[in-house]
Amino acid sequence: MSDFFNLSRGMTIGVSTSALALLMSATNVRAAEGAAGVIDEIVVTAQKRSESVQDVPVSVSAFAEEQLTRVHATQLQDYAAYMPGINISNGGSPGQTSITLRGIAPVGPGSVVGTYVDDTPLGASNNYARATSFALDLMPYDIERVEVLRGPQGTLYGAGSMGGLLKYVLKEPSTEAFELRAGAEGSDVSGAEDLGWGARAGVNVPLGESVAMRASYFQQNTPGYIDNVYSGEDDYNDVEQSGGRLALMWQINDNASLKLGGMWQRLESDNNATMALALAGMDPVRASRNLPDLSTSIPNAEPFDKDVDYYSATLNWNLGWADFVSATSYSKTHTSQTQDASITYGSLFPILSLIFELPGAPYDEGLSQFNITLDHEKWTQEFRLASTGEGAIQWRIGAFYTEEDSENKQVVDATDVNGVPIEGFLPYFAFAQLPSQYKELALFGDVTWKISDSFDVITGLRFAQNDQKFRQISSGAILVTANDPGESDEDVFTYAVSPRWHLTDDTMIYARVATGYRPGGPNTIVPGMPPSVDADELTNYELGLKSIFMDGRALMNAAVFYIDWQDIQQARSFAGVSGLDNAGDAESQGIEFESLFSVTDGLQLGFNFSYTDATLKSTPPDLPNALGVQLPGVPEWTGALTANYAFTAFGGHEANVGGGWRYVDERFSEVVRTEENLAYALPAYDVLDLNADVQFDSVTVRLFVKNLTDERAFTGGGVTVDGLNQPVRLDLAVLQPRTVGLSVDFQF
Secondary structure, three states: OOOOEOOHHHHOOOOOOOOOOOOOOHHHHOOOOOOOOOOOOOEEOOOOOOEEHHHOOOEEEEEEHHHHHHOOOOOHHHHHOOOOOEEEEEOOOOOOEEEEEOOEOOOOOOOOEEEEEOOEEOOOOOOOOOOOOOOOOOOOOOEEEEEEEEOOOHHHHOOOOOOEEEEEEEOOOOOOOOEEEEEEEEEEEOOOOOOEEEEEEEEEEEOOOOEEEEEEEEEEEEOOOOEEOOOOEOOOOOEEEEEEEEEEEEEEEOOEEEEEEEEEEEEEEOOOOEEEEEOOOOOOOOOEOOOOOOEEOOOOOOOEEEEEEEEEEEEEEEOOOEEEEEEEEEEEEEEEEEEEOHHHHHHHHHHHHHHOOOOOOOOOOOEOEEEEEEEEEEEEEEEEEEEOOOOOEEEEEEEEEEEEEEEEEEEEOOEOOOOOEOHHHOOOOEEEEOOEEEEEEEEEEEEEEEOOOOEEEEEEEEEEEEEEEEEEEEEOOOOOOEEEEEEEEEEEEEEEEEEEEEEEOOEEEEEEEEEEEEOOEEOOOOOOOOOEEOOEEEEEEEEEEEEEEOOOOEEEEEEEEEEEEEOOEEEEEEOOEEEEEEOOEEEEEEEEEEEEEEOOOOEEEEEEEEEEEEEEEEOOOOOOEOOOOEOOOOOOEEEEEEEEEEEEEOOOEEEEEEEEEEEEOOEEOOOOEOOOOOOOEEOOEEEEEEEEEEEEOOEEEEEEEEOOOOOOOEEEEEEEEOOOOOEEEEEEEEOOOOEEEEEEEEEO
């Protein structure tokens, strides 16, 4: 895998929190011109053009700005559960995030779900940047909406989007009016002694008839609620998030516009929100809390920091006969994570000191930390040219290029129980540095054939070629000193075919066959390991229905799918060092259903569910993966109920009350093995969230309650093992306890 060392808990694939729900904002569910209660058109850019979500022949959901505010979202996990098919695994804080879509689990280090900000990707493409463990998790301020595309999007969005795509659409500057908004909030988290707080401000400034600027800043502080029994420290997992954005829009003339933007986000987590549980025969029912509620016991702190800098420039130019788009981006990401590895490595000190005949052997058992530092720089450039007009044939062609440099530094130290470095293991117990470079050039295009007024077929094709370079630098007491290069290159074709038939203006049936892939790359250099791993690929077969009925007061979307996933990149281990191999195939099949009903002019109800059966169907004989068992991080069943009631109160002021209930089935922490299985089935859970708000002219007061019943829901982690790979205990990330908050927002 992308980690050089096999670190049990740090290497497990966590749990996801997903459910089916489609919540629309007040502006989305009320049509203009007084048609109260009618579900309004929702416009998305899922296919790199603006169109109604009901016309897109892809399973898509959009979560609007108002919903992000109502659920008081501070991380992806807070709202992903209200969109179909997306499952989130959490490692103990925002930013330690893995994403699963349609059962395509994060098996292997490379991303299986792509992430975009507006027109450009943000995230690593190769296997050495740990993209699957640290997916883009933006604090949702100054975001217009979040779009989730389910199923492979390789034709339009390229590498790493084999399971689907997460797309953040930011608010654009406007020349129409000056706008100033600001807000502040306070919250109480059950189990925390301190209060949480947040502050935010944003401004839109027209700088003339053709130029506008938008700027924003936020800071969010979440108090700790986990106690460390070992150190005696209470509430030690405080999280601070901050960031800003600056965007400039220039309407050059009637046919051309240029948008420049910069975005910065900072995240600092003092420690992980994880609980330690006793192990009892790997049975989740028998696992018990040998420590007090909301507590753990580790000797070393586990801080996590992530900094994201993102810059973009997008030119839109109507040439008359075609629309031209140039989208450029540069991003720089720094990630730092510390894990306590005392159980895993500290227990080996006596044995290793004897094996290596170190002075003073045998050593006592001691403490150990695993530190990983990731730095990633990425340039991207895309050009697109699309036909205009209403002819029977519409076309689009494009080219995409990315160049990425990644640094991956991993250090394991060794100290005695007092934290004093052990001389026999200096300068490092283990050290590895894995610098890598990724370059990709892709050409793509699609054609829409309009066979009749109600029936058309969209076909697309993409060719991508990538070159990768890599170097393995290692040393330390338990590693052979090395400084070895590796490289790889590969060509990949993806395609998509999507016929759609509009039965009426409000009802569409579509089918879709599409492929996607995750890039391979050079492997860690270990005897017996292949020098490189090939891309794994999948094919998605889908049939969907999208319909609005009852005079526009009801919406129902449904899809059934089957995915054939081949040559999966899986970890192979040798002497504690892990690499990758194309090992086995899997399949995922299921149903996605979402609905929304305007029962009255003010009351909206939603009922949603999903079923996903994602299992391995083949595996090499020497890799004892269990067949026919659910893939890690994928709940078989999820479901949700949502409600919102809009009314007039307090002397004619607009008000809302609402809430959501979601259920998530049990999920495995990692791939289930037939021998020495260390996969843990995290229990199913259900969570209830409530919200209420009232608007007084330019002031909105909002009350929110997250996790009303204070459910102990586990959202990641797994089994911690000792140096001999024997299970010791469970270390599980826990959903934030009941949080009650009050916020006040001003808008002028």
